[in-house]
Amino acid sequence: MLLLDHLWIILALPLAGAAINGLFGKNWPKSAVNSVAIGSVSLAFLAVAELVREFSLLGADQIPWVKSYFTWITAGAFRVDFALRVDQLTIVMLLTVSFVGMLIHIYSTGYMEHEGGYYRFFSYLNLFMFFMLTLVMAANIVVMFVGWEGVGLCSYLLIGFWFLKKTAADAGKKAFIVTRLGDFGFTVGILLLFWTFGTVDFGEIFAKASQHPVGTGILTSICLLLFTGAIGKSAQLPLYVWLPDAMEGPTPVSALIHAATMVTAGVYMVARMNPLFSRAPIAMLAVAIVGAATAFYSATIGLVQTDIKKVLAYSTVSQLGYMFLGCGVGAYAAGIFHLMTHAFFKGLLFLAAGSVIHAIGGEQDMQKMGGLRKKIPVTYWTMLIATLAITGLPPFAGFFSKDEILYSAFAGPYANTILYGVGLAAALLTSFYMFRLIFLTFFGEARYDEHKVHAHESPKNMLVPLVILAILSTVGGWLAAPKLLGGEDYFHNFLGPVFAAADKLAPAVEMNEAAAHTLELELSGLAVVIALIGFFLAWWFYIRSPKTPDKLAESLRGPYTVLLHKYYVDEIYLALIVRPLLWISTNVLWHGADEGVIDGAVNGTGRVAREAGGQLRELQSGNARSYATWVVIGAVGVTALLLGLWRVVR
Amino acid sequence: MTAVPISYYLVLSAVLFGLGVVAFVFKRNIITIFMAIELMLNAVNLAFVAFARAHNQLDGLVFVFFVIVVAAAEAAVGLAIVITIVQNRESLNIERINLLKF
Numbered sequence: 001m002l003l004l005d006h007l008w009i010i011l012a013l014p015l016a017g018a019a020i021n022g023l024f025g026k027n028w029p030k031s032a033v034n035s036v037a038i039g040s041v042s043l044a045f046l047a048v049a050e051l052v053r054e055f056s057l058l059g060a061d062q063i064p065w066v067k068s069y070f071t072w073i074t075a076g077a078f079r080v081d082f083a084l085r086v087d088q089l090t091i092v093m094l095l096t097v098s099f100v101g102m103l104i105h106i107y108s109t110g111y112m113e114h115e116g117g118y119y120r121f122f123s124y125l126n127l128f129m130f131f132m133l134t135l136v137m138a139a140n141i142v143v144m145f146v147g148w149e150g151v152g153l154c155s156y157l158l159i160g161f162w163f164l165k166k167t168a169a170d171a172g173k174k175a176f177i178v179t180r181l182g183d184f185g186f187t188v189g190i191l192l193l194f195w196t197f198g199t200v201d202f203g204e205i206f207a208k209a210s211q212h213p214v215g216t217g218i219l220t221s222i223c224l225l226l227f228t229g230a231i232g233k234s235a236q237l238p239l240y241v242w243l244p245d246a247m248e249g250p251t252p253v254s255a256l257i258h259a260a261t262m263v264t265a266g267v268y269m270v271a272r273m274n275p276l277f278s279r280a281p282i283a284m285l286a287v288a289i290v291g292a293a294t295a296f297y298s299a300t301i302g303l304v305q306t307d308i309k310k311v312l313a314y315s316t317v318s319q320l321g322y323m324f325l326g327c328g329v330g331a332y333a334a335g336i337f338h339l340m341t342h343a344f345f346k347g348l349l350f351l352a353a354g355s356v357i358h359a360i361g362g363e364q365d366m367q368k369m370g371g372l373r374k375k376i377p378v379t380y381w382t383m384l385i386a387t388l389a390i391t392g393l394p395p396f397a398g399f400f401s402k403d404e405i406l407y408s409a410f411a412g413p414y415a416n417t418i419l420y421g422v423g424l425a426a427a428l429l430t431s432f433y434m435f436r437l438i439f440l441t442f443f444g445e446a447r448y449d450e451h452k453v454h455a456h457e458s459p460k461n462m463l464v465p466l467v468i469l470a471i472l473s474t475v476g477g478w479l480a481a482p483k484l485l486g487g488e489d490y491f492h493n494f495l496g497p498v499f500a501a502a503d504k505l506a507p508a509v510e511m512n513e514a515a516a517h518t519l520e521l522e523l524s525g526l527a528v529v530i531a532l533i534g535f536f537l538a539w540w541f542y543i544r545s546p547k548t549p550d551k552l553a554e555s556l557r558g559p560y561t562v563l564l565h566k567y568y569v570d571e572i573y574l575a576l577i578v579r580p581l582l583w584i585s586t587n588v589l590w591h592g593a594d595e596g597v598i599d600g601a602v603n604g605t606g607r608v609a610r611e612a613g614g615q616l617r618e619l620q621s622g623n624a625r626s627y628a629t630w631v632v633i634g635a636v637g638v639t640a641l642l643l644g645l646w647r648v649v650r
Numbered sequence: 651m652t653a654v655p656i657s658y659y660l661v662l663s664a665v666l667f668g669l670g671v672v673a674f675v676f677k678r679n680i681i682t683i684f685m686a687i688e689l690m691l692n693a694v695n696l697a698f699v700a701f702a703r704a705h706n707q708l709d710g711l712v713f714v715f716f717v718i719v720v721a722a723a724e725a726a727v728g729l730a731i732v733i734t735i736v737q738n739r740e741s742l743n744i745e746r747i748n749l750l751k752f
Contacts, residue, residue, distance in 0.1 A: 623748050628675050
C-alpha cells in the first residue's frame with residue numbers, strides 16, 4: 001500500500017520536475033531538460049498506475065480513501081486540512097490527466113525543439129501537471145481551489161509563452177481576467193458552502209447535504225455560484241471568449257490545457273459536487289441549458305472559421321457544452337465519460353493540427369493548406385480517426401460517450417426534449433465543421449507555395465503520441481459498448497458509488513429494460529445518421545463542388561458575416577464592458593479618486609507642512625533681540641499659565 | 651528691631667529683573683546686554699536669599715552659589731565671544747550680528 005499511504009508522491013513528482021527545470025534548466029542541454037520533464041511525468045503516471053492497482057484491492061467500505069497530511073489553516077471554526085481523496089472519479093481523472101499529460105510532454109519535445117525558452121516551457125508544463133493533479137485529488141474544496149487557481153496561472157503563463165508577441169500576451173491576460181470573473185462566483189460559493197455546512201471537506205459536506213431538503217434557495221445559490229466558476233474555467237456561455245484567443249499559445253499547450261485537462265475542470269467540479277447539484281434541480285437545469293446552448297452556439301461559429309486551431313477551439317467549447325449537458329440532465333457518469341474520450345480525441349486533434357502546422361512551416365490558415373494527405377500520412381490518418389471519434393461515428397470513442405449524453409437528455413431522469421434537439425443539431429454542425437477541416441487541410445489542391453514550403457512528416461517523438469492517442473480514441477469508448485449490445489456499462493458501474501447519492505434522488509424513469517434498449521439503439525442510429533449528413537454536406541461543399549461555399553456565403557452574406565465575426569461578441573463585450581470600465585477607471589478612479597483624493601491628500605499634507613515651515617522660518621531672523629523678545633514673551637506666558645493653574649488648583 | 655518683610659525683597663527683585671529684561675530687549679550694545687543679563691541673575695539671587703532667610707533654610711543659599719559660579723563662567727565665555735565679534739566686525743551693535751538665520 002505504498003501509494004495509498006503516500007498519495008503526495010504523485011503530486012511531488014511533477015512539482016520537483018518544475019522546480020528543477022525552472023531553477024537549473026536554463027543552461028542545460030535539451031536532453032537534460034527532456035529527461036527531467038518527461039521523467040517526472042512518466043514517474044507520476046507509473047505512480048498513478050500503481051495507485052490504481054492498490055485501489056482495486058480496497059474494500060468498498062474503504063472508499064473514498066482520504067489522507068490528511070497536515071492542518072493548513074485554522075481560524076475559529078474554520079479548518080482546512082491539506083488532504084487528498086481517492087475515489088472512482090479521482091481514479092478516472094488521474095489516469096486521463098497523467099496519461100494524456102505524459103504523451104503531450106513527449107510530443108512537446110519535438111514540437112518545441114527549435115523554440116527559445118525550452119526549459120521554461122517544460123517547467124510550466126510540469127507545474128501545470130502538479131496543479132491539475134492537486135485539483136483532481138483534493139479532499140476539500142479549498143485545496144481544490146488551490147489547484148483550480150494554479151492551473152489558471154499555468155494557463156496564463158503558457159498562453160503568453162511567446163510574450164514578445166503582443167497578441168499572445170494579451171490573450172494570456174484575457175484568459176486570466178475572464179476566468180477570474182467566474183472564480184469570483186466560485187469563491188463566494190465556497191464561502192456560502194462553509195457558512196451553510198460549517199466545513200469545507202467533501203465527505204462532511206456530502207454527509208450533511210444528504211440531510212438537507214431538496215431545492216432550498218441556499219443550496220441552489222451555492223450550486224449556481226460554483227457553476228459560475230465552472231462557466232469561466234470551462235469556457236461556457238457567456239465567458240467562453242478567452243478560449244479561442246488562448247490558441248495563441250504553443251499547440252501542445254492548447255492540446256493539454258485548453259482541450260484535454262484544464263478546461264474540463266469545471267465538469268469535474270460539477271460531477272464532484274453531484275450530491276449538492278442533485279439537490280438543486282434549478283441549478284441542474286441551468287447547467288443543462290448553458291451546456292446545450294454553448295454546444296450549439298460555438299458549433300455555429302466553428303462552421304466558418306479558417307484558422308485550424310480556432311475551429312478546434314470552438315469545437316472544444318462545444319464539446320464542453322455536451323459534458324455540462326450530460327451533468328445537467330443527471331448523467332454525471334456520461335459527462336465524465338465524454339470528458340475522458342474528449343481528452344483523447346481532442347488532445348489528438350490538437351496534436352495532429354500542431355503536426356500539420358509544423359509540417360508546412362507555421363501556417364495555421366486552412367485556406368493555405370490542402371492536399372496534405374499524401375505528404376503527411378500518419379498525421380492524416382490519426383487526425384481522421386480523431387475526427388470520426390468527435391463526430392460520433394461508431395465504433396470510435398466519441399460515439400459512445402456522446403450517445404450516452406444524448407440518450408440521457410432524451411430519456412433520462414431529467415429528460416428535456418428541447419435540450420436533446422439542440423444537442424442533436426450541434427452534433428450535425430460538429431460533423432460538418434470537422435469534416436470541413438479534414439477536407440480543407442488534407443484534400444484538394446495544395447494552396448500553399450510548394451516551391452517554398454516542403455511539407456514534411458513530423459519527427460517520431462511527435463508521431464508516437466499521435467498513434468497512441470489514435471488507438472485510445474478508437475477503443476476508449478468500448479467500456480460502454482456492451483451496454484449498447486444489451487449488457488453492462490462498465491464505466492458507469494465503476495463510477496456508480498460516486499454518483500449513488502445523485503442517482504437515488506433522481507426521479508424514476510418509467511420504462512422497461514427492453515424498451516429502453518430499443519430506444520437507445522434508435523437514438524444512436526439517429527445520431528449516426530445526423531453525423532453522416534454532416535459528413536455528406538461537408539463532402540458536397542468542399543470536394544464535390546468547391547464553388548458552393550463561396551456562393552452560399554455570397555447569398556447568405558448577413559448570417560455568414562455574423563458567424564465569421566463570432567456574433568460580434570468580442571466587439572459587444574468591448575463596447576458594453578471593457579470600454580465603460582476603462583472609461584470609469586480612467587476618469588473616475590484614476591483622475592478622480594487616485595489623483596484627486598489620494599494624491600490630493602498626500603500632496604496636501606506635504607504642502608501644508610511646507611507652507612507652515614515657510615511662514616515659521618521667518619521667526620529665525622538672526623536678530624538676537626527679537627529672539628530675546630520671544631523668550632520674554634514665552635517666559636511671561638509660562639508664568640501666567642503657571643499662576644493661572646495655581647489659582648485653579650487652589 | 652522689626653525684620654524687613656519678605657515682600658519688600660521680592661518687589662525689589664522683580665523690579666531689578668524687569669529692568670534687566672527691558673535693557674536686554676531694547677539695548678543694542680552687546681556689553682550693555684551682558685550687564686542686563688547679570689542684573690537679571692542677581693535679581694534672582696536676591697529672591698533666593700530672601701526666601702532662604704524667610705524660611706530659615708540653606709537651599710536658597712546653595713542655589714545662589716551655583717548661580718554665581720555659572721554667571722562667572724558665562725561672563726568668561728561671553729566676553730571671549732564678544733572680543734571675537736569685535737575683532738571681526740569692529741562693532742558692538744547687536745543688530746549687525748545677524749548672519750545666523752534661515
